[in-house]
Amino acid sequence: xxxxxxxxxxxxxxxxxxxxxxxxxxxxxxxxxxxxxxxxxxxxxxxxxxxxxxxxxxxxxxxxxxxxxxxxxxxxxxxxxxxxxxxxxxxxxxxxxxxxxxxxxxxxxxxxxxxxxxxxxxxxxxxxxxxxxxxxxxxxxxxxxxxxxxxxxxxxxxxxxxxxxxxxxxxxxxxxxxxxxxxxxxxxxxxxxxxxxxxxxxxxxxxxxxxxxxxxxxxxxxxxxxxxxxxxxxxxxxxxxxxxxxxxxxxxxxxxxxxxxxxxxxxxxxxxxxxxxxxxxxxxxxxxxxxxxxxxxxxxxxxxxxxxxxxxxxxxxxxxxxxxxxxxxxxxxxxxxxxxxxx
Amino acid sequence: xxxxxxxxxxxxxxxxxxxxxxxxxxxxxxxxxxxxxxxxxxxxxxxxxxxxxxxxxxxxxxxxxxxxxxxxxxxxxxxxxxxxxxxxxxxxxxxxxxxxxxxxxxxxxxxxxxxxxxxxxxxxxxxxxxxxxxxxxxxxxxxxxxxxxxxxxxxxxxxxxxxxxxxxxxxxxxxxxxxxxxxxxxxxxxxxxxxxxxxxxxxxxxxxxxxxxxxxxxxxxxxxxxxxxxxxxxxxxxxxxxxxxxxxxxxxxxxxxxxxxxxxxxxxxxxxxxxxxxxxxxxxxxxxxxxxxxxxxxxxxxxxxxxxxxxxxxxxxxxxx
Ligand SMILES: Cc1ncc(C[n+]2csc(CCOP(=O)(O)OP(=O)(O)O)c2C)c(N)n1
Ligand SMILES: [Mg+2]
Numbered sequence: 001x002x003x004x005x006x007x008x009x010x011x012x013x014x015x016x017x018x019x020x021x022x023x024x025x026x027x028x029x030x031x032x033x034x035x036x037x038x039x040x041x042x043x044x045x046x047x048x049x050x051x052x053x054x055x056x057x058x059x060x061x062x063x064x065x066x067x068x069x070x071x072x073x074x075x076x077x078x079x080x081x082x083x084x085x086x087x088x089x090x091x092x093x094x095x096x097x098x099x100x101x102x103x104x105x106x107x108x109x110x111x112x113x114x115x116x117x118x119x120x121x122x123x124x125x126x127x128x129x130x131x132x133x134x135x136x137x138x139x140x141x142x143x144x145x146x147x148x149x150x151x152x153x154x155x156x157x158x159x160x161x162x163x164x165x166x167x168x169x170x171x172x173x174x175x176x177x178x179x180x181x182x183x184x185x186x187x188x189x190x191x192x193x194x195x196x197x198x199x200x201x202x203x204x205x206x207x208x209x210x211x212x213x214x215x216x217x218x219x220x221x222x223x224x225x226x227x228x229x230x231x232x233x234x235x236x237x238x239x240x241x242x243x244x245x246x247x248x249x250x251x252x253x254x255x256x257x258x259x260x261x262x263x264x265x266x267x268x269x270x271x272x273x274x275x276x277x278x279x280x281x282x283x284x285x286x287x288x289x290x291x292x293x294x295x296x297x298x299x300x301x302x303x304x305x306x307x308x309x310x311x312x313x314x315x316x317x318x319x320x321x322x323x324x325x326x327x328x329x330x331x332x333x334x335x336x337x338x339x340x341x342x343x
Numbered sequence: 344x345x346x347x348x349x350x351x352x353x354x355x356x357x358x359x360x361x362x363x364x365x366x367x368x369x370x371x372x373x374x375x376x377x378x379x380x381x382x383x384x385x386x387x388x389x390x391x392x393x394x395x396x397x398x399x400x401x402x403x404x405x406x407x408x409x410x411x412x413x414x415x416x417x418x419x420x421x422x423x424x425x426x427x428x429x430x431x432x433x434x435x436x437x438x439x440x441x442x443x444x445x446x447x448x449x450x451x452x453x454x455x456x457x458x459x460x461x462x463x464x465x466x467x468x469x470x471x472x473x474x475x476x477x478x479x480x481x482x483x484x485x486x487x488x489x490x491x492x493x494x495x496x497x498x499x500x501x502x503x504x505x506x507x508x509x510x511x512x513x514x515x516x517x518x519x520x521x522x523x524x525x526x527x528x529x530x531x532x533x534x535x536x537x538x539x540x541x542x543x544x545x546x547x548x549x550x551x552x553x554x555x556x557x558x559x560x561x562x563x564x565x566x567x568x569x570x571x572x573x574x575x576x577x578x579x580x581x582x583x584x585x586x587x588x589x590x591x592x593x594x595x596x597x598x599x600x601x602x603x604x605x606x607x608x609x610x611x612x613x614x615x616x617x618x619x620x621x622x623x624x625x626x627x628x629x630x631x632x633x634x635x636x637x638x639x640x641x642x643x644x645x646x647x648x649x650x651x652x653x654x655x656x657x658x659x660x661x662x663x664x
Pocket of ligand 1: 427
């Protein structure tokens with residue numbers, strides 16, 4: 001994989017920048033097409049509950065995903081379709097979870113963005129914002145205790161979630177334990193309808209790191225090349241023992257909070273500002289300018305991805321829904337301690 | 344005119360804001376946006392400076408309400424989902440709930456919890472957590488089942504001097520409609536006979552009242568007359584009305600959407616068993632959600648929560664004994 005190329009050869013930046021950027025772009029594109037498909041299925045009434053997209057955040061998310069190794073720990077959040085794919089999630093896992101397929105990793109018990117494979121270091125988010133950070137800390141702490149070195153744990157968060165106590169407790173905890181945590185903060189200007197002015201008053205969320213003695217960096221979240229550099233650097237510094245890293249990316253959520261939300265509260269000035277650029281287009285223009293690809297290839301990739309996702313959706317839609325009669329209604333693993341008695 | 348359960352909640356808040364300058368509303372997205380469910384729609388415009396967006400800080404939201412209450416205000420806190428109120432749990436149960444008992448200074452805050460299951464809600468947007476709040480001394484826990492009660496009980500919640508956990512069921516928000524808002528209401532702490540009958544008492548609250556009523560209708564076709572008691576408030580719990588009903592029917596089924604362990608249904612049965620044992624012709628029964636988190640897929644969710652069908656099936660078992 002590309003990550004290994006990067007790791008093995010940190011000096012050979014220019015050769016590998018091309019491959020890494022192209023790979024990250026393809027994850028972005030797959031995430032965008034997948035998200036668009038979920039949005040269409042939602043509008044057609046085919047999805048139970050909400051649909052939450054990462055439109056406008058793919059560059060940041062993909063950059064995190066490609067900067068990690070398969071053996072790292074990753075706890076993505078709602079807008080991380082790209083990072084999930086880059087970390088190794090299959091589109092089938094994503095689609096099965098949205099449909100609640102019994103063959104998916106969550107078996108219809110949990111849905112949409114609440115998915116993961118904890119046995120593979122891919123942690124399944126709960127809804128409660130800020131709650132995953134300390135869990136990543138715990139995974140890193142355990143690996144250290146077990147004598148496993150070189151692991152990094154990354155997790156993602158929004159601007160709004162920095163107002164939770166959980167965020168502050170966990171960032172401080174990571175600092176105290178000097179854990180290789182990479183905390184990616186997508187400052188997308190809104191938390192649901194609430195603008196950042198009602199959430200915090202510091203100039204830059206990176207300022208939060210100072211009080212905890214944590215290293216921080218800020219980046220233009222619409223710029224894939226910049227995100228790759230900053231995320232790669234943060235992961236490398238965490239891996240080499242410099243403690244927790246806070247990465248703050250500025251961008252704009254280019255969709256509703258969920259697909260139920262028309263987001264008419266978003267300030268048009270922001271949409272027309274550099275923050276409102278579509279990172280996917282920016283990345284395409286960059287790749288073309290670098291002559292790392294051409295428009296024909298971009299179109300071919302998109303076509304291939306659309307086919308891949310359409311086929312996967314068609315497959316999942318034929319799969320069995322969970323059957324309540326087959327379901328094990330048991331929430332603890334120690335069967336002998338269960339009080340459940342089936343009626 | 345027809346008004347939904349959700350609109351009744353909005354109207355009650357508008358009424359409270361209009362009538363009492365001490366009232367203000369604080370919660371995530373409650374301002375210009377009008378709240379995740381639109382329960383505060385247009386209120387910020389109508390009452391400038393008194394309907395405020397909070398940061399995503401449930402602990403601090405409740406803590407601030409307690410401080411304001413000490414200063415004589417009557418804050419209404421909207422939790423975006425009941426499930427997230429757990430992040431503010433410490434302030435609710437250790438701060439708000441103990442204040443009056445420790446200091447003789449009351450704590451008139453209202454915490455609104457949009458709760459209960461909906462299709463596709465999943466484990467973190469579906470919880471029914473009235474029992475854990477009811478467990479703590481010092482809290483009043485309300486569970487309105489009708490549009491009228493949603494309105495009048497919310498007004499009373501704001502008016503009373505104690506911290507109130509106001510559990511409003513998301514499933515009822517849009518489904519339930521009434522012709523008009525009530526001008527009078529039963530006081531908090533009184534249960535209501537939602538349907539009269541002589542063969543079996545079904546005690547329910549919130550959305551489960553409606554499942555029980557549908558089940559009662561189904562069973563009436565089989566010749567059974569089911570009495571449905573709507574608790575309205577789970578704390579205080581109107582044991583008298585329940586026992587009076589059991590005295591008429593001799594049979595009891597308690598239905599709750601929450602998990603079974605240590606819940607409201609267990610409390611009702613414990614009270615009836617200890618205070619009205621001799622009134623029971625057969626052992627009292629209860630029906631709750633299954634003892635697992637709330638599942639996402641509708642197939643699982645429908646089996647997880649008590650439905651009218653499940654209530655009817657449980658009732659038949661009791662009636663045949
Ligand atoms: C503790 C907690 N409170 C409230 C919510 C409800 N909620 C879900 S997403 C959201 C907004 C999150 O905003 P932000 O952190 O900026 O992330 P974004 O959606 O912008 O990516 C809120 C309030 C929650 N999930 N958890
Ligand atoms: Mg945000």
